[in-house]
Amino acid sequence: MSNISRLSIDNSNLFDTDIGEGGVSNKEIEALSDRLDPLRKQIKEWTNSDHPTFLNLPHKSNLKAIKERGQKIAGQFSRTIVFGIGGSSLGGEMLVRTLGDSHPKNSVSFYDNVDPSTMITLENVDWHETLLLVISKSGNTAEVLSQFLTTLPIMEHELGYEQASKHTLFITENREGALYKLGEELNIEIIEHPPVGGRFSVLSVVGLLPAYIGGVDIAGVMEGARAMSERCAEDDILKNPAFYDGAAQYLHARRNRTISVVMPYADNLRFVVNWFRQLWAESLGKIDADGNHHGLTPTEAHGVTDQHSQLQLLLEGPDDKLVTFITDPGFRFQGRRVPLRFREIPAISPLAGHTIGELFMSELKATRTTLSRRGRPNRTLALLERDAYALGELIILLEMETVVVATLMGIDPFDQPAVEESKILTREYLSEIQLIGDLI
Amino acid sequence: MSNISRLSIDNSNLFDTDIGEGGVSNKEIEALSDRLDPLRKQIKEWTNSDHPTFLNLPHKSNLKAIKERGQKIAGQFSRTIVFGIGGSSLGGEMLVRTLGDSHPKNSVSFYDNVDPSTMITLENVDWHETLLLVISKSGNTAEVLSQFLTTLPIMEHELGYEQASKHTLFITENREGALYKLGEELNIEIIEHPPVGGRFSVLSVVGLLPAYIGGVDIAGVMEGARAMSERCAEDDILKNPAFYDGAAQYLHARRNRTISVVMPYADNLRFVVNWFRQLWAESLGKIDADGNHHGLTPTEAHGVTDQHSQLQLLLEGPDDKLVTFITDPGFRFQGRRVPLRFREIPAISPLAGHTIGELFMSELKATRTTLSRRGRPNRTLALLERDAYALGELIILLEMETVVVATLMGIDPFDQPAVEESKILTREYLSEIQLIGDLI
Structure with a gap:
């Protein structure tokens, strides 16, 4: 049926087995399973209906x-x-x-x-x-x-x-x-x-x-998307990647990890983050039927650049974040090699003989490990082949995770009711421009 | 002494007078004043010493x-x-x-x-x-x-x-x-x-x-920076712009508004945000002497683009953010004018006859107003002339605010102790590359 996945999802550093008491457990995940029954039903309808939905x-x-x-x-x-x-x-x-x-x-x-x-x-x-x-x-x-x-x-x-x-x-x-x-x-x-x-x-x-x-x-994008949509139709919460990781993110959010840091290690994957920021923010920032404010804030950090900008905060700041790394392991084999010529200089010696790509990937691994050692939850989505198929898988995974988290929160992921007021005001202010004379 | 400021700081929407009970009060700000005495002394030393500091x-x-x-x-x-x-x-x-x-x-x-x-x-x-x-x-x-x-x-x-x-x-x-x-x-x-x-x-x-x-x-940058550094040497907490706005941000953070959203309305001011993100994250993400984790998370949103991406979350999500708009009121007079030709079409009628810049600035004003009506704190930093002088003022203001918040938190804004471990690990992983075979 589906091809072999080219998207590796490593969520181990979200769990108590790997990061200690800060992590969630499979038992907690399984306890949420029943609450996803309405979604299971909807997924079948969405997939099969003739009415277009994101999933079909x-x-x-x-x-x-x-x-x-x-x-x-x-x-x-x-x-x-x-x-x-x-x-x-x-x-x-x-x-x-x-x-x-x-x-x-x-x-x-x-x-x-x-x-x-x-x-x-x-x-x-x-x-x-x-x-x-x-x-x-x-x-x-x-x-x-x-x-x-x-x-x-x-x-x-x-x-x-x-x-x-x-x-x-x-x-x-x-x-x-x-x-x-x-x-x-x-x-x-x-x-x-x-x-x-x-x-x-x-x-x-x-x-x-x-x-x-x-x-x-x-x-190719659509082929990967189809394969992932089939995996996301699996009933078992531990075998459905979007259910599993969506539920884990929801549980971390309940422990006040309400900031979702997406940190691509690959310059051109930054546009995935731009797209994801809207998906996550606009779908989950909602008031539920009881008047409670929900919402998980997406932020971005760029590997390795932001190791020199945001990492201090990720490591020693409040425990209010969950980090998703997105990367491409193939980088390891890319880039020029640091020459051996100056290897007697102490700071150069560990670099000598390695490719730029090896440095890049070692930095990712070091960042992951440092976070995990401090009990800070993180996961890694790796595009094993950085191709259309893997990106298609990633798109459906992130869309479905968003829907899973919204379902567990009890909100509608598809509307955006709050922005209407600002649109009306814009028109009002435009019409008043001659009068007010100043827009600041 | 100093020239007229070209940076307008409007912090009114941080205060109870303008946004109701969610806002802070001048009285609360004044109560913090004594805690800034050591900083007042340092500012004088920093400015006059021959040893270079960011302030001199x-x-x-x-x-x-x-x-x-x-x-x-x-x-x-x-x-x-x-x-x-x-x-x-x-x-x-x-x-x-x-x-x-x-x-x-x-x-x-x-x-x-x-x-x-x-x-x-x-x-x-x-x-x-x-x-x-x-x-x-x-x-x-x-x-x-x-x-x-x-x-x-x-x-x-x-x-x-x-x-x-x-x-x-x-x-x-x-x-x-x-x-x-x-x-x-x-x-x-x-x-x-x-x-x-x-x-x-x-x-x-x-x-x-x-x-x-x-x-x-x-x-020009340095002239503006000097002028702002003189304003930031003022003892009165309500007259010192960095003390005033820094203290207000600290008070909002104590009310769980720990996410600082910087939203430039001007494409090329995005690079100010990139610079600010490091300043804020790396200076404030720290463990204090009592072992408490501090840190305010900087995030960015781009006006107007992110009105269609992040605004829903800012309006209806949790009340955990403070928004700083950065803009240039001169935009109002820029851009082509929407022709009158199709003004009978309802959605076009409010736009007809207005410049792109008027739309841009009306959208900013609408976003500000919508946030304020919901009691969501925000402030606006406007570069009245988008020139070197105003940017110099902005740079010193944001640097000094960072130091003020750190002082109130009881942490050192100038170190970054946590990232050393990850640097050591990077070198370790590089040296192990032949053995581990895989960096993911």
């Missing part, structure tokens, strides 16, 4: 259509610019930056902010060579609409009205939304955003289309 | 020598590559990326990791045009030594032994350290690292030399 995306997605469209785009344009914010950009950017071609024929870049000093860089784009891909599920996102509406005149000036529309593509769901209406009025092609929340949409056209254009093996 | 750097630094050296380097090379990690790179990178020339004649880039897939990009450097600046206070930092020793053969191959040395410059303090010995053996010029810890060294040659080469007005 890998099973039901029509890759053929995405590939055909991607090939057409890649044949016609040398550059794709994505306008999107949050779930509309983070997933695609993770795929492109982690797996994409490093010297691409077709470059893909993401504008996910409305900082005017960043937006001004759009003035230098050669629009004759460029496709603009605008993504908003609701079609009413203020930032994305503003990005598009301020860029449209530049495109129209350079390309003419009709051609500007042909250099633009929308992804949106809401037929009543502004983006849909603009598409109709300007004769811009619209791809349907599936009815899956932005932060769970990476394995749909939202993430896969930019990924494919950027040279990512999206079939 | 702006008063005693010899800018003339740094500028002369920088001019020489900029005249001879078109590119400077800095090898350094933690305090050896974060300060300089902040200055260059925030204030540096965006189209520099002399580019400055920082390598602060030993990820082999990043290090490989050094193979393409034109060393004939390039200066290598290697920074390590102790001179024994494994990462920096490995970076240098694996790069040296490439430089020597391209330039010859003698020229390679002339394209290299060291900054180090320890005459017994490996870097010093390498400098002597290879005939490489050595600049003395001042006896100031890395994370407090930005206003010394460590940060200022790369900044000057990168086009930063370092005299």
